[in-house]
Amino acid sequence: MKQDEGNETMREIAQSVREGAMAYLRQQYKVVGIVFAVLCLIFIFMAFVVPFAFLTGGFFSGLCGFLGMKTATNASARTTSAAMQGLNAALKVSFRAGAVMGLIVVGFALLDITGWFLILYYLFQVNPLPQITVIMLSFGMGASTQALFARVGGGIYTKAADVGADLVGKVEAGIPEDDPRNPAVIADNVGDNVGDVAGMGADLYESYAGSILATAALGVAAIAARDHSDLALQLKYLSAPMIIAGIGVILSILGIYMVRTKEGATMKQLMGSLNFGINGSAVGIAVxxxxxxxxxxxxxxWQIWGAIITGLVAGLIIGKSTEVFTSHDYSPTRAIAKQAQTGPATVIIEGIAVGMESTAIPVITIAVAVAISYYLPGLYGVGIAAVGMLATLGITLATDAYGPIADNAGGNAEMAKLDKSVRERTDQLDALGNTTAATGKGFAIGSAALTALALLAAYLEEIRYGLIHLAHKDTLIIPGEDVTLMNPKVLIGLFMGAAMAFYFCALTMKAVGRSAGAMVEEVRRQFREKPGIMRGEEKPDYARCVEISTVGAQREMILPSLIALVVPVAVGLIFDVAGVLGLLAGGLTTGFVLAIMMANAGGAWDNAKKFIEEGKHKDEYGEKGSEQHKATIVGDTVGDPFKDTSGPSLNILIKLMSMVSSCSLVS
Structure with missing residues (x-):
């Protein structure tokens, strides 16, 4: 905040984006507040403390989104101003502003988790420990519910604005992306922060908290099932994931200060600067x-440490794989740009194929990570591997949250008509931000898979514990003794889980289409009714476009979010535990692969467009404004809801269904 925000025009532009972002958050929190109030009334009949744990999880998740958004929108013009001095100055301002999001996510999550444990253990003296871990999972459900609304609503908002700005502004009117004559330009800048700061932060807050809570529940339930009286060992297994996470906070801070670059750095050198900080933190965790x-x-x-290393390595592999399939430094994205010579149809076909191809390495990586972490210390190892993967979240999330700040900084430079060199520097940071955003989504999806698997395992362990110690049944299996693929209830659940992933994506993509259609019509109306806009004689009505995205997002996010809450409960009531396990397994496997495919396809389409816009290979691929460029814009527009709405929202769907199932055990 001490950095210079630039001239009056730069400050005005930044203020418009701030106002739009805060207006969106206020509206979203009103809707979410109503949903939380209804759910809390339901939870009151389950257990006394559950509604309060649920509320704090949602509150801290929402607070992270608010503080992260406030910081990001304050940092954009300051990044533009810093870019006047040089590339390193701009990188420091934008990256450290993004680090605020990373550090408040891990800070508030650990504060809430440890706070609730101390309250339940010492103040309420809840006993036994497995009961505490189940109640604490309801905190994770609050975070998951808030995250789903933030991710779905933010994704709909940002893509409605982006599609309207691109299709009418860039393709039809032929004006630059951040041209102040485009009525949707402010809404587009607001949307970057809504989706990739508040939305991504809430998503990973929930993964981070969920992995710690699931691992604690697994450890406590496993020890309690063998020896109910060994309280000391239960406490050790409960505290281990929190200790690992705490180390990660300190090492993330050190890693953030390691990120710096030199003037005139290439894209590879900039990426190396970020990786230096991330990898340094990961090595620190391992040591x-x-x-x-x-x-x-x-x-x-030693087995637990091996599982932590497994999670760290898996996260790095998934991040690198995502970079290879989405960065235009590599052949998959360039192949999409090459297909632009024959039009939008082949661009779309190639992009979908690249997305499908990109699923192989993450799936194999997660499969190997699960196998290694399971065969070391058992189910507890799967959970601790997820904690290890997310231990460096403080800096990993910073690399993702920094992207929208750099993007907004470029828009500020364009609209303020600053020197060309300033926009060149912000474009470098923006291009880097696109790659880190794509790798961040891959990381988020991978961590979601491990976290959801840990939550599913925690669900089983809590049922087993309840049968042995609460229902006094001497059994080591779950109810019905028939959770096999030959049980029709399991198969029904599997099919429903797989269908949930696709149906959820259908709802969110249609929501983007409807909101984007309204935005396109509004931008066309303004160009038609105010011809002075294109001549620079009239100012567009930015506020109307912001309003369209805000209202559309709030209206459209409710149905997909409620389905994720209702379906696990309904399946449990009708098909018992066997059906729920099938539902969670089907949703996890299908949702994970589908999310990877959609996120990577969208990222590759986006970077194929940017590759042509750079113009470094215009003889072979075309240049900005060419027919090839227009074809990639169409591909990018199709990919927008893939990578920023439906794909990322699947992370939360698969975790939230597990959270809802686990929290139902409290009753």
Missing amino acids: VSLPLLMYLGLPNV
Whole structure:
């Protein structure tokens, strides 16, 4: 905030974006507040403390979105101003502003988790420990519910504005992306923050909290099932994921200060600067976690440490795989740009094929990670691997949240008509932000898969514990003794889980289409009724476009979000535990692969367009304004809801269904 925000025009543009972002958040929190009030009334009949845990999870998740959005919208003009001095100055301002989002997510999550444990254990003296972990999972459900609304609503908002700005402004009117004559330009800039700051932050807040809570529940339930009286060992297994996460916060801060670059840096050097900070934090986790686990006195410390390393390595592999399939430095994205020579249809076909192809490495990586982490310390290892993957979230999320800040900074430079060199520097940071955003989505999806699997395992362990110690049944299996693929209830659940992923995507994509259609008509109306806009003699009505995106997002996000809450409960009531397990397994496997495919296809389409816009290979691929460029804009428009609405929202769907199922055990 101490940095210069630039001239009066730059400050006015930034203020317009701030006002639009805050107006959206206020409206979203009103809708979410009503949903939370209704759910809390239902939870009151389940257990006394559950509604309060649920509320704090949602509150802290929403607070993270608010603070992250406020910081990002304050940083955009300051980044533009810093870009007047040089590339390194602009990178520092934008990246450290993005780091605010990363650090408040991990800080508030750990604060809430540890706070609730202390309250339940010491103040309410809840006993036994497995009961505490189940109640704490209801905190995770609050975070998941808030995250789903933030992700779905933010994704609809940002893509409605983006599609309207691109199709009418760039394709039909032939004006630059951030031209102040485009009525949707402010809504587009607001949408970047709504989707990739508030939405992504809420998504990963929920993964982070969910992985810690699921791992704690797994450890406590597994020990309690063998020896109910060994409270000391239960506490050690409960605290281990929190200790690993706490180390990660400190090392993320150190990693953030390691990120810097030199003037005139290439894209590869800029990416290397970010990776230096991320990899430094990951190595620190690997080194420091072992002696701390030894000090904690866990009996299988080497196996647990091996699972942590497995999670860290899996996260790095998935991130690199995403970069290869979405960055225009590599052949998959360039192949999409090459197809632009024959029109939009082949661009779309190639992009979908690239997305499908890109699923192989993440799926194999998660499969290997699950196998290794399971065969080391058992189900607890799967959870601790997810914690290891997310331990560096403070800096990993910073690389993602920084992208919209750099994007907005470029828009500010364009609208303020600053020197060409300023826009060149912000474009470098923006291009880097596109790659980090794509890798961030891959990381989020991978962590969601491990977290959801840990939550599913926690669900099983809590049922097993309840049968042995609460219902006094001597069994090591779940109810019905028939959770096999030969059980029709399991098969029905599997099909319903798989269908949920596709139906959820259909709802969110149609929502983007309807909102974007309204935005397109509004931009066309303004160009038609105010011919002075194109001549620079009249000012567009930016506020109307912001309003269309806001209203559309709030209206359209309710149905997809409620389905994710209602379906697991309905399946449990009709098909019992066997049906729920099938539902969670089907949703996890199908949702994970579909999310990877959609996110990577969308990212590749986006970067194929930017590759042509750079114009470095115009003889082979075309240049900005060419027919090839217009074909990639169409591909990018199709990919917008893929990568920023439906794909990322699937992360939360698969975790929220597991959370709802686990929290139903409280009753």
